[in-house]
Amino acid sequence: MVADPPLLNTQGVHQPYTPRLIVEVVTADGITGVGETYGDAKYLELARPFAERLKGHQVSDLNGLFTLADQVAVDRSRVENAVDVGGLRGVQTADKLRLSVVSAFEVACLDALGKALGLPVHALLGGKVRDAVEYSAYLFYKWAGHPEGVPAEKDDWGAAVDPAGVVEQARRFKERYGFTSFKLKGGVFPPDEEISAVRALAEAFPGHPLRLDPNGAWSVETSVKVARELRDVLEYLEDPALGTPAMAEVAERTGVPLATNMCVTTFAEIREAFTKGAVQVVLSDHHYWGGLRNTQQLAAVCRTFGVGVSMHSNTHLGISLAAMTHVAATVPDLHHACDSHYPWQSEDVLTERLTFEGGKVAVPDAPGLGVELDRERLAVLHRRWLDDDGALRDRDDAAAVRIADPEWVTPSMPRW
Ligand SMILES: O=C([O-])C(=O)C[C@H](O)[C@@H](O)C(=O)[O-]
Ligand SMILES: [Mg+2]
Incomplete structure (x- = not known):
């Protein structure tokens, strides 16, 4: 379990620790490869039997991973009527669960294969077309600390609950990491306040690309209003409303580009969304899409x-950032620019953290992913998971708010 600051989203607030699953494959020659994915119980339940089936499998047979995954049964009660990560990434299905698990093993196999061949993962994927990848700062409304009585790592970011706080956070992101584009996680405060925050960012950082992502918290009418008010400063609006028909209407009525990691999360959802013009940018979460090669597809x-x-x-660690x-x-x-939570994570399982220079991560050219697992750090984070009574083993952003506000109920969507 990895320390996570109290970042707010429309479902609640991040708990002090978030589970991640680290996968390690070992070849017959003793070469190891690492991968990372979501670590809630439902992913672990699938990863264990899947790992059993992989014994004796070639690390180069990446297509075979999907066939093997189909043979692993998913507990239907885990996915029926469930929404993933507190409802922030659309409806959960057995297939999406399997793909998220496969992604960690695919990355681990690519890492091992690259080390065996002396080639970086990007070379196994056809070769890099750039030497550095640009990331945007991922700004969050944030409490200064987790609710009283909750033991957690201290962070030095302070609170951000209004436009001035958001601008200050952005300034520090720019100073520390050189980011030049900014994504604000919205859906937290009434839309007018979030419009003011984006306006304040536009004034403080003229010409910098800006995105606002309320995770589908707005109705079509609210989305249209926000899009019209911010059209001159937005690079894109991300998932203003839930679902393809609503997104298509917002896109049609405003002409503001819409991005998504909620309404197009599988290949099956592409046809309708693209035909209806519902989205102009699809944001891949390589875990969710089933790995690096599916992301290329x-x-x-x-x-x-x-x-x-x-x-x-x-929320992720350096293995996923490298992938x-x-x-x-x-x-x-x-x-x-891709967006990454990584700067929010003060902990990692790598011997050397990845760094952002000028808002970019240099593409590693060492064999495999080009990262090394720090087993001691991993053991510390694993010990935390073992010691947990189960309260934090599944991410639950609503539970974390209820510690501060017992009356809190997860808002039904659209919230505004
Ligand atoms: O772009 C997004 O929608 C996300 O990154 C979803 C995340 O779950 C984020 O909202 C969070 O962790 O609070
Ligand atoms: Mg999003």
């Missing part, structure tokens, strides 16, 4: 339809 489909592609992230960076380096038409 998504990019090819987007290119075919003239739709943009980029990547978004969730994102390798695949992003191979996507020819990457015209929007």
Whole structure:
């Protein structure tokens, strides 16, 4: 479990620790490869039997991973009527769960294969077309600390609950990491307040690309209003409303580009969304899409339809950032900076953290992912998971708010 600051979203607030699953494959020759994905119980339940089936499998047989995953049963009660990560990434299905698990193993196999061949992962994916991948700062409304009585790592970011706080946070992101584009997680405060925050960012950072992402918290009418008010400063609006028909209406009525990591999360959802003009940029979460090669395939489909592609992230560690960076380096038409939670994570399982210079991560050229697992750090984070009584083993952003406000109920959507 990895320390996470009290970041606010429309469902609640991040708990002090978030579970991540670290996967390690070992070849017959003793070469190891690492991967990372979501670590809630439902992912672990699937990863264990899946790992059993992989014994004796070739690390180069990446297509075979999907066939094997289909043989692993998913507990239907885990996915029926469930929404993933507190409802922030659309409806959960057995297939999406399987793909998220496969992604960690695919990355681990690529890491091992690259080390065996002396090639970086990007070379196994066809070769990099850029030497550094650009990321945007991922701004969050944020409390100064977790609710009283909750033991957690201290962070030095302070609170951000109004436009001035958001601008200050952005300034520090720019100073520390050189980011030049900013994504604000919205859906937290009434839309007018979030419009003011984006306006304040536009004034403080003229010409910098800005995005606002309320995770589908607005009705079509609210989305249209916000889009019209911010059209002159937004690079894109991300998931203002839930679902393809609502997104299509907002796009049609405003002409403001819409991005998504909620209404297009599988290949099956592409046809309707693209035909209706519902989205102009698809943001791949490589875990959710089933790995790096599926992300490349998504990019090819987007290119075919003239739709943009980029990547978004969730709370994650350096293995996932390295994986994102390798695949992003191979996507020819990457015209929007990817977003990453990584700067919010004070902890990692790597011997050396990845760094952002000028808002970019240099594409590693060492064999495999180019990262090394720090087993001691991993053991510390694992010990925290073992010691947890179960309260934090599944991410639950509403539970974290209820500690401060017992009356809190998860808002029904659209919230505004
Ligand atoms: O772009 C997004 O929608 C996300 O990154 C979803 C995340 O779950 C984010 O909202 C969070 O972690 O609070
Ligand atoms: Mg989003």
